[in-house]
Amino acid sequence: MKIELAESYGFCFGVKRAIKIAEENRNSSTYGPLIHNANEIDRLKNDFNVALSENLDSFRAGETAVIRTHGIPKQELSLLHERHVNVVDATCPYVTKPQQICEEMSAQGYDIVIFGDETHPEIKGVKSYANDHVYVVNSPDEINALRLRDKVATVAQTTRKIEEYQQIVGKLMATHKEVRVFNTICNATFDNQDAVRTLAQKADVMIVIGGKNSSNTKQLHSISQEFCPESYHIESQDDLKAEWFENKNFCGISAGASTPDWIIDDVVAKIKTLTNS
Known part of the structure; x- marks a missing residue:
């Protein structure tokens, strides 16, 4: 079976920037999930001791709070500054x-x-x-x-x-x-959506990888389904099912802006194993 990745997929500029900021601030906490990908959040916790807190009151003066890629309400940002928390803003530009x-x-x-x-x-x-x-x-x-x-x-x-x-x-x-x-839809969204639209028209099964709560991944999956009804939204290789690929010749793959390359590589490898490709 042929396996092809979309021309544009995966980490966008804002997510790459946020992860770099988090990695540079070891032993800190993000206020809210940094990105919509639980596996990558676990990696930051395990490899860089970057914890996750969804409680504004958990931050004390002198501690570091990394602001999530999606941003936070203006009032909460002001409150963190008023409490003399070291605010590191990873909000996507x-x-x-x-x-x-x-x-x-x-x-x-x-x-x-x-x-x-x-x-x-x-x-x-x-x-x-x-x-x-x-x-x-x-x-x-x-x-x-x-x-x-x-x-x-x-x-x-x-x-x-x-x-x-x-x-x-x-x-x-x-x-x-x-x-x-004001057109505030980001360029990465345009590129990924155009790429999945093109690929889905050629494929007979599509795999879209990203967090279940990721808005941009949901949009990619929705577009993919318009052209390839057998499109599946997964978070990791563990979600794959062998029957999806039965009697299929062309598998297209895309991924949301919060999906790291290592997860995509694992999915491709698993599909090759399932299909003997």
Whole structure:
């Protein structure tokens, strides 16, 4: 069976940067999971003694708190500084940008519409930078229920599909005179999505590797399923099933932005064993 990796996949700039920062801060703790990959978090713990804390009150003056790639709410960041915690910010610059936009546009009197998942840590952080009149939507239909003023600014979760964001923007443009649109979907997301779309059209089985709670991996899996119905979202080689590859000739592989190369290599090796490739 032929096995082919997508042209673009795996660790993005922001994740590589965050992991490097964590490795340089041995014996520290991250506030919240650094990235959406439990296996890589375990590696940082075992090899660099970088622990994980989801309790803001666990950090004491003089201790080091590494801020997760997705960022944290503005109020929590301020509180860490007030408590004299040594804050090392590993927030992805692509996430910092919509935070800044929300803060600036809100100060200028714009209502803020954020396209994304309100429960996602990235969006919780981005939303906190707006003063008030800030709304999170996950589909164009949700805009109908909003009582927006005349001036609207909009940003998107960095890992969402551009086609879906265009629908949000189109709905806002049709109903409001002044709409400031900021494309905050990151380049790595574009590249990985385009690559999985191309590969899925050739494959008869697709494996998409990444954390089950990883937004960008879920998006890759969704795109893959559009073109290759037998697409599977796994976290590691342990999730693979031999029957997925029966009577298949072409296996495509992609991976989310938080998936390290060592996990991808393990998956490829396991597929070769299962298929005698």
